[in-house]
């Protein structure tokens with residue numbers, strides 16, 4: 259996977275493109291335990307938020323109800339607390355109280371309202387393709403690095419009713435989405451060619467990542483999105499969804515490098531060796547975990563301990 263052109267953004271330029279009180283978010287999915295890859299993202303999120311005067315919102319991205327588990331949510335909240343990185347909005351304590359406006363599974367009403375707006379504009383259609391239908395008709399987008407699957411439009415003109423038990427897709431009109439990434443520079447994406455008509459809700463009633471995140475970033479007034487390079491190709495379609503929902507000013511995007519398991523494989527939840535839980539059990543302190551992640555990112559020369567309140571120094 260490509261590395262961003264830069265390791266650190268130009269802070270003055272970043273600030274100039276943001277409102278007076280920018281808002282960013284840390285958005286883990288409770289589909290597994292936190293590992294050093296999440297910590298790398300947290301270092302960018304908290305470090306840049308503090309250096310640029312932004313507020314950090316904690317969002318639990320549990321839109322996929324089959325893959326997410328409350329036990330993973332409890333563990334990740336506890337790990338975050340241990341790391342010493344407190345969110346300014348929807349902090350750990352608020353999630354522990356019960357339903358929370360930051361947790362995607364508690365936001366069904368917001369997603370329904372957003373879907374109703376798209377449907378009212380004639381942009382949604384129902385799709386009853388099975389996984390096998392999709393695999394048979396999808397083609398890989400050879401132009402894209404990650405060779406993602408493209409929806410071939412089988413149900414686009416079938417006029418199936420938009421109801422429960424079928425997928426809901428958004429018509430993706432042709433056209434480019436362009437944005438200036440704070441680390442990767444100018445980007446041009448063509449969602450109609452990359453993914454085609456986008457799934458926003460699956461047959462089981464799960465809102466898709468792309469839709470939920472675009473709705474949340476809009477409604478929660480997120481003006482700075484900081485995430486790994488693996489999500490760079492998603493940004494154009496999220497910009498498109500947000501604009502169709504009525505978002506006037508898009509957020510600023512920053513996609514940072516990923517910690518790799520091997521030259522071609524990013525770290526994943528399956529790599530126990532980098533799990534925060536495992537490192538804690540082996541006696542690592544929080545500053546040692548932060549220092550290790552910062553070092554692997556190339557943000558500090560040695561894996562020396564890094565206090566949570568010093569992460570912003572990496573970006574100054």
Ligand code: GLU
Pocket residue numbers: 285286287319471484485489
């Ligand atoms: N929930 C996503 C993840 O854990 C992050 C999504 C985003 O930052 O847009 O990879």
